[in-house]
Amino acid sequence: MNTEKQAPVHVVGGGLAGSEAAWQVARAGIRVVLHEMRPGHGTEAHVTDGLAELVCSNSFRSDDAENNAVGLLHEEMRRLGSLILAAGDRHRLPAGGALAVDRAGFSAEVGARLAAEPLVEIRRGEIVGLPPREWDSVIVATGPLTAPALAQALRELTGVESLAFFDAIAPIVHRDSIDLEVAWFQSRYDKSATGGDGADYINCPLDRALYEAFLAALLAGETAPFRDWERSTPYFEGCLPIEVMASRGPETLRYGPMKPVGLTDPRSGRRPHAVVQLRQDNALGTLYNMVGFQTKLKYGEQARVFRMIPGLENAEFARLGGLHRNTFLNSPQLLDDRLRLRADPRLRFAGQITGVEGYVESAAIGLLAGRFAAAERLGRPVVAPPPTTAHGALLGHITGGADARSFQPMNVNFGLFPPLSEPDGRRPKRKERKPALAARALADLEIWRRAAPLAAE
Numbered sequence: 001m002n003t004e005k006q007a008p009v010h011v012v013g014g015g016l017a018g019s020e021a022a023w024q025v026a027r028a029g030i031r032v033v034l035h036e037m038r039p040g041h042g043t044e045a046h047v048t049d050g051l052a053e054l055v056c057s058n059s060f061r062s063d064d065a066e067n068n069a070v071g072l073l074h075e076e077m078r079r080l081g082s083l084i085l086a087a088g089d090r091h092r093l094p095a096g097g098a099l100a101v102d103r104a105g106f107s108a109e110v111g112a113r114l115a116a117e118p119l120v121e122i123r124r125g126e127i128v129g130l131p132p133r134e135w136d137s138v139i140v141a142t143g144p145l146t147a148p149a150l151a152q153a154l155r156e157l158t159g160v161e162s163l164a165f166f167d168a169i170a171p172i173v174h175r176d177s178i179d180l181e182v183a184w185f186q187s188r189y190d191k192s193a194t195g196g197d198g199a200d201y202i203n204c205p206l207d208r209a210l211y212e213a214f215l216a217a218l219l220a221g222e223t224a225p226f227r228d229w230e231r232s233t234p235y236f237e238g239c240l241p242i243e244v245m246a247s248r249g250p251e252t253l254r255y256g257p258m259k260p261v262g263l264t265d266p267r268s269g270r271r272p273h274a275v276v277q278l279r280q281d282n283a284l285g286t287l288y289n290m291v292g293f294q295t296k297l298k299y300g301e302q303a304r305v306f307r308m309i310p311g312l313e314n315a316e317f318a319r320l321g322g323l324h325r326n327t328f329l330n331s332p333q334l335l336d337d338r339l340r341l342r343a344d345p346r347l348r349f350a351g352q353i354t355g356v357e358g359y360v361e362s363a364a365i366g367l368l369a370g371r372f373a374a375a376e377r378l379g380r381p382v383v384a385p386p387p388t389t390a391h392g393a394l395l396g397h398i399t400g401g402a403d404a405r406s407f408q409p410m411n412v413n414f415g416l417f418p419p420l421s422e423p424d425g426r427r428p429k430r431k432e433r434k435p436a437l438a439a440r441a442l443a444d445l446e447i448w449r450r451a452a453p454l455a456a457e
């Protein structure tokens with residue numbers, strides 16, 4: 001194809017996701033224009049004009065591809081020719097099993113490699129409102145701090161409820177780490193809104209003494225501070241952190257998220273003093289979220305305090321809670337499985353705005369968006385990676401697996417992967433599960449990569 005005459009793909013936002021998306025498009029032999037509003041227009045968190053600026057920590061988290069889902073995502077990205085991982089590896093700093101990077105060197109490398117790529121044009125300037133109609137293929141990767149005019153236009157296009165300006169994340173627990181000898185399945189008054197069997201929730205009972213001890217621990221727990229510019233976050237409107245609710249009085253939680261009415265502990269045949277409810281969080285049924293437990297407690301504190309709850313003593317958390325300023329779409333409702341906006345398919349989304357959480361996850365979704373846009377431009381089938389890969393599991397979660405009614409940002413974790421099935425129906429032992437999931441992912445990724453290659457591969 002004559003690239004001179006070809007209309008470019010436009011990528012809006014030169015952060016982690018947009019830089020990766022632009023790279024993938026160009027590597028497929030397609031022209032791409034990368035629009036970045038800095039330095040003319042800044043965000044509350046960015047301090048440089050560099051592409052792929054890391055706004056806080058300099059860590060891409062665990063690099064263990066066998067036992068950690070984000071480490072596996074790193075490895076998959078390397079195998080798919082990721083710019084972000086290549087630059088990260090090049091500017092790696094000593095950090096034990098984690099991949100930490102020299103942030104200045106990393107950002108400079110991403111910028112230099114994109115600038116040196118003949119098919120990439122970097123344009124500095126804000127995209128104000130929706131991208132122009134004549135751009136027929138756009139990847140919007142404007143991140144958690146999307147500029148207000150574009151955010152407002154997206155809100156008008158998708159509906160007020162579909163674009164959030166802050167997150168309110170309750171912890172998510174791996175179902176197989178919940179002790180069902182103690183906890184039990186039941187909906188309040190055995191009712192089911194979804195036509196189910198009236199046993200939609202997992203319930204954890206607390207007696208009076210334990211409730212009081214739990215409350216004391218919650219109130220004493222150390223919280224993460226809000227940043228100055230986050231203080232006006234409108235979370236007070238409907239999503240109070242659990243520890244703020246608890247501070248309003250000893251009975252507030254018993255009349256709020258921990259109310260026991262309509263629930264009977266099958267072991268005692270009685271209504272408990274208080275109950276913590278968990279609701280299914282993904283279609284696979286492997287993850288459950290703690291209903292109403294959005295929190296600003298520090299991560300270590302959350303694990304310690306929430307493991308006091310009967311049934312959760314050995315809980316493994318797929319994601320801990322948080323509250324942040326964060327612009328993100330209700331992707332399960334709005335995006336198709338190729339990351340296109342159903343209401344306007346020329347717009348694809350990538351990065352944190354799709355409801356993934358973290359530098360690596362944002363870049364990984366950028367990688368997929370870039371490959372999808374390139375395949376579309378080349379007239380090739382746009383094939384999604386299998387759900388058994390880390391990329392496919394994350395994509396599947398945000399575009400369908402997650403419950404749209406309670407959708408909140410998600411990190412990659414093994415709970416998003418379809419469980420292993422052994423030929424004899426046996427599940428591998430706990431210790432062997434993660435390496436087996438990782439091996440399956442890398443094998444399936446290779447099959448997908450060969451079936452849906454970029455031109456450069």
Ligand SMILES: Cc1cc2nc3c(=O)[nH]c(=O)nc-3n(C[C@H](O)[C@H](O)[C@H](O)COP(=O)(O)OP(=O)(O)OC[C@H]3O[C@@H](n4cnc5c(N)ncnc54)[C@H](O)[C@@H]3O)c2cc1C
Nearest residue numbers: 013015016017037056057127142143147351352358359362
């Ligand atoms: C304060 C803060 C701290 C965080 N800390 C961490 C952390 O420590 N570890 C971690 O893993 N994740 C962290 N995150 C979460 C997230 O992973 C990062 O924000 C990540 O950078 C998201 O990647 P992205 O590409 O989606 O967005 P970004 O990297 O933010 O990139 C978006 C880009 O779009 C540009 N842009 C926005 N609107 C427009 C427009 N209209 N026109 C043109 N350009 C535009 C912005 O200037 C920016 O460069 C943090 C988020 C925030 C807000």
